[in-house]
Amino acid sequence: xxxxxxxxxxxxxxxxxxxxxxxxxxxxxxxxxxWYKQEKKAxxxxxxxxxxxxxxxxxxxxxxxxxxxxxxxxxxxxxxxxDSAVYLCAVKTTDSWGKLQFGxxxxxxxxx
Amino acid sequence: xAQVTQNPRYLITVTGKKLTVTCSxxxxxxxxxxxxxxxxxxxxxxxxxxxxxxxxxxxxxEGYKVSRKExxxxxxxxxxxxxxxxxxxxxxxxxxxENSPLHFGNGTRLTVT
Numbered sequence: 001x002x003x004x005x006x007x008x009x010x011x012x013x014x015x016x017x018x019x020x021x022x023x024x025x026x027x028x029x030x031x032x033x034x035w036y037k038q039e040k041k042a043x044x045x046x047x048x049x050x051x052x053x054x055x056x057x058x059x060x061x062x063x064x065x066x067x068x069x070x071x072x073x074x075x076x077x078x079x080x081x082x083d084s085a086v087y088l089c090a091v092k093t094t095d096s097w098g099k100l101q102f103g104x105x106x107x108x109x110x111x112x
Numbered sequence: 113x114a115q116v117t118q119n120p121r122y123l124i125t126v127t128g129k130k131l132t133v134t135c136s137x138x139x140x141x142x143x144x145x146x147x148x149x150x151x152x153x154x155x156x157x158x159x160x161x162x163x164x165x166x167x168x169x170x171x172x173x174e175g176y177k178v179s180r181k182e183x184x185x186x187x188x189x190x191x192x193x194x195x196x197x198x199x200x201x202x203x204x205x206x207x208x209x210e211n212s213p214l215h216f217g218n219g220t221r222l223t224v225t
Contacts, residue, residue, distance in 0.1 A: 034213055042116075042202060042216040043155075050211070088155070097162065098143050098209030099170060102155040 002027040006089050006103035014111055017079050021106045023089030024071040033072050034100065035063055036088040043088055046074070079110045114139045116217035118203050124223045125193055133188045133220050135203030143209045144186040145170070146178065148199040149219075155202070161186055162209055193224040 003026045013019055025033065032050045036043035047056045049065035049072060056063050060079075065072045076083055086107050090100035116137045125131055137144065145160040147170075157170030161180040175197055177189040186205075190197060201220045206212040 032211065036216075042218045045213045045215060048211075048213050090155075094210075097168065098145065098160060098206065098214075099157045100155070100214060104152075104154050 002091070002093065002101050004089055004091050004101050004103040006087075006106050008106060009104065010107035010109070012109045012111060013079055015079060015081060017110075019076040019079055019083075019108060021074040021076075021087050021089075021108070022071060023074070023103055025089075025091045025101075026070065027091050027093050027101065029094040030067065031092045031094045031096075033065055034090045034092065035072070035074050036090065038086045038088055038105070039084075046087075076108075079108075081110050081112055084108060084110045114215075116203055116205050116215055118201075118217035118220050120220060121218065122221050124225065126225055127194055128192050131190050131193060131222075133190075133201060133203075133222070135186045135188065135217060136184050137186075137203075137205040137215075138184065139205065139207070139215070140183065141205035141207050141212075141215075142183070143207070143212070143214075144180065144203065144205045145214065146176070146186070146188050147202045147204060147216075148172065149202065150199050158188070158201075160209075193222075195224050198222060198224050 007022045035046040047063045052067040086105040089103040146158040147155045159178040161167045203217040204214040
């Protein structure tokens with residue numbers, strides 16, 4: 001059975017700290033790994049990773065995939081209160097007809 | 113603005129009363145899908161559609177129906193809602209099933225009493 005595990009489940013940091021979120025997966029026929037940010041409503045797309053070792057970056061957020069060790073990390077530097085959200089990791093396989101297998105998410109709280 | 117639009121945002125209904133949640137996207141996406149999100153269970157796929165008139169079951173399809181008569185619309189139908197279908201529902205779309213990210217609508221919070 002395919003599995004996507006995120007850690008930690010939750011964390012609280014101060015503004016300005018750096019946060020590292022982890023996502024490990026056990027799936028057959030891996031295609032891609034995606035990161036989403038969910039505040040009170042819809043998950044919003046952050047990154048899609050398909051190749052090992054290539055960092056994707058958007059402002060203070062970055063992510064990288066390790067297909068050998070089957071994990072990805074999402075980094076947020078110089079955190080702001082607006083970064084408070086649940087961060088979701090999801091995996092797509094080649095035989096899943098577009099379905100995303102989601103992890104449980106990591107709740108991040110950034111305090112002023 | 114490119115978006116996925118769901119309606120209604122909130123819905124309270126009673127057991128057995130048929131309802132439809134509408135979903136529309138304006139991005140000419142081929143692929144559309146419905147997910148439900150429950151505490152402790154995360155996001156799970158209900159149904160998906162690869163293109164017009166092509167739909168199939170996801171992981172939790174029981175008690176739901178869908179149709180895809182037009183490319184932009186993908187309604188979710190609950191013929192006889194039950195309390196265990198109380199959940200937060202998301203419609204999502206992507207350009208293709210394979211190497212495109214899913215874009216989610218703002219969600220419909222459904223309560224079945």
